[in-house]
Amino acid sequence: MSEEVITKQALVYNIRNGNAGKLRLARADLKETDLHGLDLHGLDLHGADLRGANMEGTNLCDTNLDEANLHGAVLHGANLRKASLCKTRLNGAILMEADLEGANLREANLTGVDLRGANVNDTSFFMTNLRRANLKGLRLFKTNLDGADLVGADLREMTISYSSLVSAHVTESQCPQILAALSLIEEKPRSSTERVPSDGQETSTTV
Numbered sequence: 001m002s003e004e005v006i007t008k009q010a011l012v013y014n015i016r017n018g019n020a021g022k023l024r025l026a027r028a029d030l031k032e033t034d035l036h037g038l039d040l041h042g043l044d045l046h047g048a049d050l051r052g053a054n055m056e057g058t059n060l061c062d063t064n065l066d067e068a069n070l071h072g073a074v075l076h077g078a079n080l081r082k083a084s085l086c087k088t089r090l091n092g093a094i095l096m097e098a099d100l101e102g103a104n105l106r107e108a109n110l111t112g113v114d115l116r117g118a119n120v121n122d123t124s125f126f127m128t129n130l131r132r133a134n135l136k137g138l139r140l141f142k143t144n145l146d147g148a149d150l151v152g153a154d155l156r157e158m159t160i161s162y163s164s165l166v167s168a169h170v171t172e173s174q175c176p177q178i179l180a181a182l183s184l185i186e187e188k189p190r191s192s193t194e195r196v197p198s199d200g201q202e203t204s205t206t207v
Helices: 008-016 172-183
Strands: 139-141 159-161 168-171 202-206
Touching: 159 172, 168 172
Parallel strands: 139 159
Antiparallel strands: 168 202
């Protein structure tokens, strides 16, 4: 494919017909497109507009999605292993049962994201906005949540082992959920220091 600007319809046609590797997809307009189940492994989608796109079951392993806009995108069951999603906008996206093992979501916006059933082993959420995200039942193993904003997130029934939450932001009411998640892992030595604020205010926790 030439490097000239082509229409959104042509982009989608070529992606669906296995020509994605020949396209310039960085900053491409792919909003509200149906890309479910496709193999986009290793592609450069840096800065792409994927708002509302259907990417259910899509293979995005090793894909560069830095600074892309995936607001409201459906990524249920998507393969995002080792994908780069730094500063990516994922607010309101559906990531249930997605595979995020080894992915880098540094400084990404995951406000209100549904992550139930997702694999977040060895995933980096460094300085990530996870406000009001649904993390219920997640197993955090070697997960980096340093500096993450977890205010209002559902942390019930989580388990935490070999993970880091240094200076993560939570409310006082969420601290028991964090401690409960730690108590479910008996084999992990742990220490926790918390600054308890006045009611309703945020705090930082070190695990």
